[in-house]
Amino acid sequence: MNGAQHILEAFHRHSINTVFGYPGGCIMPLYDALVDDVGVEHVLCRHEQACALAADGYARASGKLGVCIATSGPGATNLITGVANAHRDSIPMLVITGQVPAGLIGTDAFQETDVLGMSLGIVKHSYLIDNADEIPAILEEAIELAQSGRPGPVWIDIPKDILLTDVKADTPPSPGHQTPGAVDISEAMDMLRSARKPLLYSGGGVSLAHAEDAFREFARTSGLPAVATLKGLGNAGKHNPTDMGMLGMHGSRAANRAVDECDLLLVIGARLDDRATGRLDGFAPNARMIHVDADAAEINKLRPADIALRGDLNSILAAFTAELADAPLDISNWQTQCRTWHTTSGFHAADNEEPLSPITGPAFIRQLSGIAPDDTVIACDVGQHQMWVAQYYRFDSPRHHLTSGGLGTMGFGLPAAIGAQFTDRSATVINVTGDGSFMMNAQELATIRRYNLPIKLIVLDNQCLGMVRQQQELFYDNRESQINLDDNPDFVAMARAFDIPALRIERTDQIRRGIETILAYNGPMLLHVAIAREENVWPIVKPGASNRDMIDEPRRTTAKKEQVA
Amino acid sequence: MKPQSPSSMPSYTLNCRMAHEAAALERLCQVVRIRGFRIARMSMESVDGELDIALTLEGARPIGMLQSQLEKLHTVAEVVLDGGVLQSRSA
Ligand SMILES: Cc1ncc(C[n+]2csc(CCOP(=O)(O)OP(=O)(O)O)c2C)c(N)n1
Numbered sequence: 001m002n003g004a005q006h007i008l009e010a011f012h013r014h015s016i017n018t019v020f021g022y023p024g025g026c027i028m029p030l031y032d033a034l035v036d037d038v039g040v041e042h043v044l045c046r047h048e049q050a051c052a053l054a055a056d057g058y059a060r061a062s063g064k065l066g067v068c069i070a071t072s073g074p075g076a077t078n079l080i081t082g083v084a085n086a087h088r089d090s091i092p093m094l095v096i097t098g099q100v101p102a103g104l105i106g107t108d109a110f111q112e113t114d115v116l117g118m119s120l121g122i123v124k125h126s127y128l129i130d131n132a133d134e135i136p137a138i139l140e141e142a143i144e145l146a147q148s149g150r151p152g153p154v155w156i157d158i159p160k161d162i163l164l165t166d167v168k169a170d171t172p173p174s175p176g177h178q179t180p181g182a183v184d185i186s187e188a189m190d191m192l193r194s195a196r197k198p199l200l201y202s203g204g205g206v207s208l209a210h211a212e213d214a215f216r217e218f219a220r221t222s223g224l225p226a227v228a229t230l231k232g233l234g235n236a237g238k239h240n241p242t243d244m245g246m247l248g249m250h251g252s253r254a255a256n257r258a259v260d261e262c263d264l265l266l267v268i269g270a271r272l273d274d275r276a277t278g279r280l281d282g283f284a285p286n287a288r289m290i291h292v293d294a295d296a297a298e299i300n301k302l303r304p305a306d307i308a309l310r311g312d313l314n315s316i317l318a319a320f321t322a323e324l325a326d327a328p329l330d331i332s333n334w335q336t337q338c339r340t341w342h343t344t345s346g347f348h349a350a351d352n353e354e355p356l357s358p359i360t361g362p363a364f365i366r367q368l369s370g371i372a373p374d375d376t377v378i379a380c381d382v383g384q385h386q387m388w389v390a391q392y393y394r395f396d397s398p399r400h401h402l403t404s405g406g407l408g409t410m411g412f413g414l415p416a417a418i419g420a421q422f423t424d425r426s427a428t429v430i431n432v433t434g435d436g437s438f439m440m441n442a443q444e445l446a447t448i449r450r451y452n453l454p455i456k457l458i459v460l461d462n463q464c465l466g467m468v469r470q471q472q473e474l475f476y477d478n479r480e481s482q483i484n485l486d487d488n489p490d491f492v493a494m495a496r497a498f499d500i501p502a503l504r505i506e507r508t509d510q511i512r513r514g515i516e517t518i519l520a521y522n523g524p525m526l527l528h529v530a531i532a533r534e535e536n537v538w539p540i541v542k543p544g545a546s547n548r549d550m551i552d553e554p555r556r557t558t559a560k561k562e563q564v565a
Numbered sequence: 566m567k568p569q570s571p572s573s574m575p576s577y578t579l580n581c582r583m584a585h586e587a588a589a590l591e592r593l594c595q596v597v598r599i600r601g602f603r604i605a606r607m608s609m610e611s612v613d614g615e616l617d618i619a620l621t622l623e624g625a626r627p628i629g630m631l632q633s634q635l636e637k638l639h640t641v642a643e644v645v646l647d648g649g650v651l652q653s654r655s656a
């Protein structure tokens with residue numbers, strides 16, 4: 001067996017049956033081996049960035065390892081954004097690239113780039129293989145490493161001649177997961193019991209640790225009012241009465257208020273990102289903090305924890321739940337207070353219900369949330385539409401919400417939706433995108449068509465880079481700079497060019513029919529939603545300001561309420 | 566991040582043992598730089614497939630944060646901080 005065949009062998013051993021890739025010169029031995037392999041489905045995207053982002057979406061939706069493959073030089077550089085995206089959100093990913101033959105490395109050979117050097121800041125680990133006999137051991141290690149502890153992308157760069165060399169070494173036994181030792185929660189329990197206004201603050205770490213069930217059980221048993229980061233949305237489940245949704249820059253006033261007033265913050269799998277905390281010295285000023293995380297480097301990184309519990313979230317949460325099952329917390333006043341805040345200043349209603357009025361993002365997303373089945377996967381892009389999804393869509397699980405949190409990668413949504421659809425061909429998968437983001441990976445409409453994926457595409461078209469326009473309006477004296485997209489192509493015609501049916505809506509009374517039509521259609525379909533250019537995401541915390549100083553929507557002008565002719 | 570003038574910053578000595586793999590040193594230096602430190606002195610020796618690296622670093626951020634980031638590197642076996650904060654060098 002040569003090096004390339006050994007890679008496929010490792011895929012089989014680890015039940016990796018879907019990979020996303022794009023061929024080229026130096027990776028050709030692997031593509032040649034694929035010809036004879038029926039156990040691995042190779043998905044050909046139309047750009048390597050989309051291969052990496054699709055692998056990312058696949059991993060987020062399934063909790064399994066995402067795999068992407070590319071050739072050397074431009075193939076590898078095109079992967080970079082997608083790998084960085086996975087790195088920032090700790091997504092388990094295996095990246096395999098071909099490299100120029102070992103003897104040509106360092107000679108500026110055709111399509112040579114220093115992939116190992118480029119990868120350093122955006123991977124959990126990376127390898128350049130210089131001996132075919134290392135292939136089995138490195139693959140075992142890489143696959144394990146990508147998924148263990150705090151997950152992340154691991155990149156293996158393999159020279160073409162090594163892919164073709166006969167491998168003599170045997171596959172070593174898998175290094176196996178290191179299970180972290182038991183954690184003593186008694187001190188944390190005492191602190192929790194002594195708090196009068198404790199608040200649960202959770203992030204993406206919950207699903208990364210596969211601890212969704214344990215978290216939900218804990219949230220329900222404890223009755224703790226709960227806020228979530230962008231990546232923690234859905235942690236508490238759709239029907240949890242104490243869930244207050246997203247905090248932070250575009251979080252609700254209710255959630256930020258609860259953080260501001262709580263006396264104990266129980267942080268689970270979150271890293272206190274600036275978009276969530278706002279200015280750190282004004283964040284949860286009255287609270288002690290218990291920080292539970294898998295990654296020791298996150299503890300005390302931005303704010304010292306009064307108690308730190310590092311370890312496996314599943315077992316720590318189960319231990320908490322067991323303690324509370326017999327002796328519940330006595331926090332009913334605080335629960336009532338939080339529920340009142342949530343009712344009066346949470347995200348509930350978009351106020352624009354005039355049937356003939358232009359569609360607003362919040363009104364659209366609220367209806368989408370009401371109509372789409374509970375297990376729908378929403379893959380977002382980046383911008384205002386992403387925030388409206390976070391604010392107004394009620395997720396039942398964090399795996400239903402695929403969003404580029406750490407890197408904020410425009411163009412993420414469409415390939416991520418493709419990846420998610422490959423985890424379950426019958427799932428309802430929707431890409432909610434903006435007119436700017438959509439154009440960043442629009443070539444992947446061809447992938448949707450090729451594999452006949454029933455993905456629904458919703459383009460919220462405000463004819464501009466709305467999120468940038470909003471910040472220019474609010475923080476740069478309304479001096480608009482390079483945000484205009486009023487010469488967008490006709491998105492309906494564009495979808496049809498890829499043989500994907502499409503329709504356009506623009507009035508509030510068309511929302512329901514539009515959503516029902518695309519959901520009922522048995523195949524991919526695009527809904528082009530024209531929305532007002534001037535709509536903003538509210539409330540907002542100015543970058544660098546304290547969450548306490550969040551700005552609410554000023555009174556609407558009549559111009560925005562004008563009806564569509 | 567733009568480092569402050571070296572004279573005003575605390576200085577630390579850190580010893581690191583890591584596997585002698587391709588790009589091992591670059592990886593270490595990359596983390597040191599991005600986490601806000603600069604290398605004032607560095608010595609390195611290769612022993613039985615491992616690198617013993619001694620670093621003198623300057624930086625305004627807590628050194629413990631760098632230590633925990635370095636410990637996360639897959640190829641790093643050990644990071645030892647020598648004697649805590651050294652005297653700041655005068656200009
Ligand atoms: C690749 C990339 N380039 C630039 C940005 C900066 N950026 C953030 S949001 C945004 C506007 C997105 O526009 P659109 O997709 O139309 O969404 P909208 O805000 O209008 O809903 C831009 C340019 C980014 N996040 N990603």
Ligand SMILES: [Mg+2]
Nearest residue numbers: 434435464466
């Ligand atoms: Mg837009």
